[in-house]
Amino acid sequence: xxxxxxxxxxxxxxxxxxxxxxxxxxxxxxxxxxxxLLGPSGSGxxxxxxxxxxFEMPSAGRILLEGRDIAHTAPHRRGIxxxxxxxxxxxxxxxxxxxAFPLSVRSIxxxxxxxxxxxxxxxxxxxxxxxxxxxxxxGGQQQRVALARALVFEPPxxxxxxxxxxxxxxxxxxxxxxxxxxxxRLGVTMMYVTHDQAExxxxxxxxxxxxxxxxxxxxxxxxxxxxxxxxxxxxxVGENNLLPGIVATREGDDCTVRLACGPVVSAQAVDCxxxxxxxxxxxxxxxxxxxxxxxxxxxxxxMPATLQEAIFLGDHVRLRLGLGDGGEVLAKRPxxxxxxxxxxxxxxxxxxxxxxxxxxxxxxxx
Amino acid sequence: xxxxLAWVAAVLVALFLVAPIVAILPLSFSAGSFLFYPLxxxxxxxxxxxxxxxxxxxxxxxxxxxxxxxxxxxxxxGTPAAFGLWRMRGAAxxxxxxxxxxxxxxxxxxxxxxxxLTFGPIGLVASYxxxxxAHTTLGVPFVVVTVLAALEGFDPVQLRAASACxxxxxxxxxxxxxxxxxxxxxxxxxxxxxTSLDEVVIALFIAGPAQRTLPRQMFAGLNDSISLTTxxxxxxxxxxxxxxxxxxxxxxxxxxxxxxx
Numbered sequence: 001x002x003x004x005x006x007x008x009x010x011x012x013x014x015x016x017x018x019x020x021x022x023x024x025x026x027x028x029x030x031x032x033x034x035x036x037l038l039g040p041s042g043s044g045x046x047x048x049x050x051x052x053x054x055f056e057m058p059s060a061g062r063i064l065l066e067g068r069d070i071a072h073t074a075p076h077r078r079g080i081x082x083x084x085x086x087x088x089x090x091x092x093x094x095x096x097x098x099x100a101f102p103l104s105v106r107s108i109x110x111x112x113x114x115x116x117x118x119x120x121x122x123x124x125x126x127x128x129x130x131x132x133x134x135x136x137x138x139g140g141q142q143q144r145v146a147l148a149r150a151l152v153f154e155p156p157x158x159x160x161x162x163x164x165x166x167x168x169x170x171x172x173x174x175x176x177x178x179x180x181x182x183x184x185r186l187g188v189t190m191m192y193v194t195h196d197q198a199e200x201x202x203x204x205x206x207x208x209x210x211x212x213x214x215x216x217x218x219x220x221x222x223x224x225x226x227x228x229x230x231x232x233x234x235x236x237v238g239e240n241n242l243l244p245g246i247v248a249t250r251e252g253d254d255c256t257v258r259l260a261c262g263p264v265v266s267a268q269a270v271d272c273x274x275x276x277x278x279x280x281x282x283x284x285x286x287x288x289x290x291x292x293x294x295x296x297x298x299x300x301x302x303m304p305a306t307l308q309e310a311i312f313l314g315d316h317v318r319l320r321l322g323l324g325d326g327g328e329v330l331a332k333r334p335x336x337x338x339x340x341x342x343x344x345x346x347x348x349x350x351x352x353x354x355x356x357x358x359x360x361x362x363x364x365x366x
Numbered sequence: 367x368x369x370x371l372a373w374v375a376a377v378l379v380a381l382f383l384v385a386p387i388v389a390i391l392p393l394s395f396s397a398g399s400f401l402f403y404p405l406x407x408x409x410x411x412x413x414x415x416x417x418x419x420x421x422x423x424x425x426x427x428x429x430x431x432x433x434x435x436x437x438x439x440x441x442x443x444g445t446p447a448a449f450g451l452w453r454m455r456g457a458a459x460x461x462x463x464x465x466x467x468x469x470x471x472x473x474x475x476x477x478x479x480x481x482x483l484t485f486g487p488i489g490l491v492a493s494y495x496x497x498x499x500a501h502t503t504l505g506v507p508f509v510v511v512t513v514l515a516a517l518e519g520f521d522p523v524q525l526r527a528a529s530a531c532x533x534x535x536x537x538x539x540x541x542x543x544x545x546x547x548x549x550x551x552x553x554x555x556x557x558x559x560x561t562s563l564d565e566v567v568i569a570l571f572i573a574g575p576a577q578r579t580l581p582r583q584m585f586a587g588l589n590d591s592i593s594l595t596t597x598x599x600x601x602x603x604x605x606x607x608x609x610x611x612x613x614x615x616x617x618x619x620x621x622x623x624x625x626x627x
Binding site: 053054055074075076079080081082084086088089090091092101102105106149150153 | 521523524526527528529530531532533534535537538541542545546
């Protein structure tokens with residue numbers, strides 16, 4: 001386990017008398033990792049970043065950087081690099097002057113400053129752009145300048161606040177890989193904030209999923225996707241079917257659930273109550289096998305369903321299926337494998353053992 | 367039809383606005399000695415008189431000196447005030463704004479009487495410092511309003527970016543904010559200068575004979591003798607104001623092109 005670089009200890013943030021933006025946050029960031037804070041807007045992820053950057057003061061708790069409590073240190077004395085969603089380049093300076101700015105406020109001599117600026121621009125592949133103005137660059141180039149400016153003074157950690165939010169999809173994916181490669185090459189610790197779960201999966205060593213001012217789960221991307229800790233994470237990271245039901249039997253980590261639409265299914269009890277309590281059963285669409293009327297090839301777990309709609313998406317087909325009495329399930333199949341039942345006709349579906357998880361149904365209890 | 371009427375109305379309003387200027391300017395080129403049309407002939411004698419006179423020339427210099435000094439002071443006070451107001455929110459902002467802008471709405475004659483009563487005991491009446499301070503008070507609101515308008519186009523995230531780069535608040539203001547709002551600051555300074563340039567009420571109350579400004583001297587000139595040199599002085603004032611307006615327009619255009627690309 002790598003050494004801890006940043007530690008949030010019982011950090012809270014409230015605005016006036018209203019509900020807390022961040023509730024009791026405990027989080028460690030290891031030196032050299034890329035940690036993503038993922039969550040919907042208003043979940044507290046940006047507030048958390050702003051508190052580490054120093055633009056917001058925590059109402060309670062401690063924020064440690066390299067063991068030092070910085071919760072009340074002015075932002076310009078923290079030495080943390082920040083990349084903003086709006087880039088926030090200085091329009092009256094050239095690209096080189098922008099990148100050199102952190103060095104010049106640190107009174108680093110001209111020779112070293114020029115050398116480090118040149119290296120930083122080369123690092124983000126903007127060698128030939130030193131004398132341009134930010135307004136003469138594309139969005140992607142501007143964000144690369146912002147990256148260079150945040151990295152040039154070799155901060156212990158760089159914070160990125162939805163840095164790709166303003167870019168179109170293709171450019172965003174290109175920049176995701178670029179940031180990932182920069183991170184791998186430089187080994188600099190990064191904290192990345194996004195609401196885009198695909199982006200989080202692409203980039204991160206670890207992902208902290210935020211909701212309602214708390215971390216719901218913090219794990220590496222694979223674990224987060226395969227073993228979500230609660231219904232929110234299951235629904236937010238990747239696509240998921242979330243079928244309401246009531247726990248019918250429970251034995252340790254195994255349970256059976258009577259779905260609201262009728263069928264009884266077995267599932268792994270991750271975070272669900274005892275028999276008789278409401279729960280949600282999560283099954284990933286790609287884990288659901290679909291066959292025509294003859295269900296034999298799906299084995300004894302097969303359940304009857306009706307195919308309502310098939311949407312062709314090139315590399316895969318999305319199938320909307322009716323299950324039981326008013327239930328609806330989404331399944332995904334790669335294109336060109338097997339034949340599909342006709343829309344409107346009967347079908348049968350099944351999923352492997354261990355593909356379904358049962359979670360407490362938080363919404364219905366509150 | 368309605369369009370035609372609108373044009374006629376527009377032309378009439380424009381005439382109404384510029385008529386006094388149009389009426390006075392040709393008189394300054396008159397070869398005669400009276401405020402009288404038609405002009406008996408054209409000459410520059412009143413301008414010669416103006417630039418050769420012990421009555422007018424010191425007044426011009428006084429106007430330029432007091433205008434520059436009070437514009438400079440108003441800019442030094444008004445720019446930080448505007449920056450502070452820009453960062454304030456809520457009721458406190460409204461109150462602070464009201465106080466800063468008060469000299470703009472309070473009748474000048476009230477300000478003048480107040481200044482006379484205040485400056486008298488402390489020896490600031492009939493002094494350059496007194497008049498400069500008084501004109502600074504009048505200029506500050508113009509600087510504040512103009513700089514605030516410039517700050518509307520300034521992205522506050524820039525200040526966060528500067529501090530994330532390690533720049534303290536003062537350094538961030540001078541190196542990141544000020545260069546971007548500079549056209550607005552310069553325009554504010556010019557408005558403050560123009561305010562001082564055509565101010566006559568306070569000058570009447572607190573300027574001594576040594577500090578008489580151009581408008582103050584025109585006032586005196588009209589009372590004593592109706593010399594056409596007064597119209598030459600008026601033409602000079604109009605010319606200066608037009609020049610200042612052009613500079614402001616140029617600054618604003620420059621500010622826009624800088625912001626846009």
